[in-house]
Amino acid sequence: MENIRILFGDDMKGHSRRLERIIGSVENQELIASAKSGYEAVDFATFKKPEIVLMDLKNECQVLN
DSSP states (O other): OOOEEEEEOOSOOHHHHHHHHHHHHHTTTTEEEEEHHHHHHHHHHHHHHEEEEEOTTTTTTTTOO
16 A cells, blocks of 8 residues: 655644654655745645645744744
């Protein structure tokens, strides 16, 4: 069986590390990218073609600040 390809996006390092460990511990799931912003998540999704995207919709956006 092929791995489920997951992209994760969150600007908080603690959340990212926890979810990376969880995904890494589950059989047939693969974290293909971990984005730090919505912009980065869109770029990764375009090129890496994930099957699932888990993303914090309230990411801080340093570009707009």
